[in-house]
Amino acid sequence: MPDDYIRSLARKWLDGTATEEETATLMQWYGQEETRSRIPVWWIGIAASLLLIAGVWWLMKTPDARKMAIYVPREQQHKVLLPDSSVVWLNADSKLQYREDTLVREVILAGEGFFDVQKNTKPFVVKAGNSVTTVLGTSFNIRAYQHEAVAITVASGKVQVQDEQQHITVLTANKQITLDKTTIERTVDATVSQAWVHGRFEIDNETFETVANTLSRKYGVTFHFENEDLRKCTFIASFDEHANLERILGLLSKINNSTFRISEDQQDIYISGQGCSQ
Template identity: 35%
Template sequence: MEDKIWNCILKRLSETETELTKACLDEWLKESPDHVQKYKEAKFLWQLSAKIKPEQHEGSFEAIKANILVASSVEVKPVKLSFWKYGIAASLIGAFLFSLFYFLNTNKPANQKEEWVIKKAGVGKVIQIVLPDSSKVWLNSGTELAFTTNFNSKKTRSVKLTGEAYFEVKHDPSHPFVVKSGDLVTTVYGTSFSVRAYRNESSATVSVNSGKVGVTAPGNESAVFLLPEDKLRYDLNQKSFLKTTITDPDVDSWINGDLIFDQTPLEEVLKTLSRKYDVRFETGSANYKGCMLTARFQNKPIQEVLKTLQLVMNIQSEQIDHTIILKGGTACN
């Protein structure tokens, strides 16, 4: 049987199946009586494997094989096994045992929780971390990154991101690097790219400096692939993608304290400024909906940014401690 079907069978027998694997197996079983028979045979071998002591799960493939074959001599109510009749037990057992060995050594018990390492960049801070595989990640202000303690031992190098981060991923084709950021899932093998997915923003973006990445999200059947200087914006409300070319290639400029806004909604600009400068904005009854800002600030203080808002949009500002009150402004609707 194909690896996909073996996986679906193992998920059911171990009571860890998902809706997807359940549908996959149910459909396969309906295809022919032969498939039903093969499932019964696999279930029988699984029952035999239950006689292995828990501490033996960490053993070698040969050790598990030996224990299951010994267990088969114990009285178990068997199904009618066609592979015994036709003398092909060795090949089927071999295939099943290999899948079982993989399952036992790569899946934790349901009641054993994974341990996560969480790294955070405080307000107004940018930090760099090095992952267990030597990949480098820069976290922007107000960003959180999480990865498991067994990061290096998994088939997929997976991290969870809330906020904005720039990645330099170590090349490893056999272990894809996956960034889960809200609805977005970004998969790479070795490249440099930036992901922005803050909880309080209506869109998420992925920008690529080098290499190739694939991005998926709910409502989109296939992955969108990005090459250097490609930028993908995902609208969280519309569940839609917009792919563009980066007008300014410095997707990692914020690492050095720079701010780049390219037709960025003013609401998003203010959220970015709040995180970077640890301030809070009050707009009162002013309506800045539809206002966009295009500007670049090379590690400038907040006062310089406020002067630009005054010149470009006629927005007046008054700062009291960590609160900045905005007044006036040119209508942008």
């Protein structure tokens, strides 16, 4: 890739404006052995701040800023212990930014994370997509991937959610709010939203497009819909931690009156069919 392009991605990563796709491209480039052997001079300052630990990228910013950022690539998950002893489980293709000290309990999430927040008189704030979630001590899941609706689900305690119109909603256990073009609040089984933390894959009335996005991140594949109407089909299904991609696709195709084809290199999934079964 051209140095100018990589340099622009690096700048965006450092100032927190890089998209998920741009971040993945940058980390993939840096992770290549041939890149590491001929690393450009301008990259040295950035590389000195990057650590690859167990397949997870950590960025340590300047001591003055006292900020940390972690990026979890596709096909991986990671558990993070924050300075205030709160715990965050990050799902695949997710980024979390936070401060190294306990004076400010505020994080920025892009992707999906399950939070188990340590009780404290200082509010704990999560900025994710078009939402700001404030709690004192509770557990909840936030799903805030780019180009998808933001969904916040409470497992225990109480949280306050503010949308971009400054509307405030208070949620208690087993309540979920979805922020998109409209705001939807409903009662759910919170264990479904956090099933991924335990390796399970739960689908609760989600569209095929959303499911495909999740599977793309989980298995590192790319989906292609040969019939665009299939994207809108919805599913309810549950898979344990032993289910592989082919088994999942087989059941979804049966439910959905569709067929799937996996490319020879196992990287692309082609979905075809007439549409949803009623």
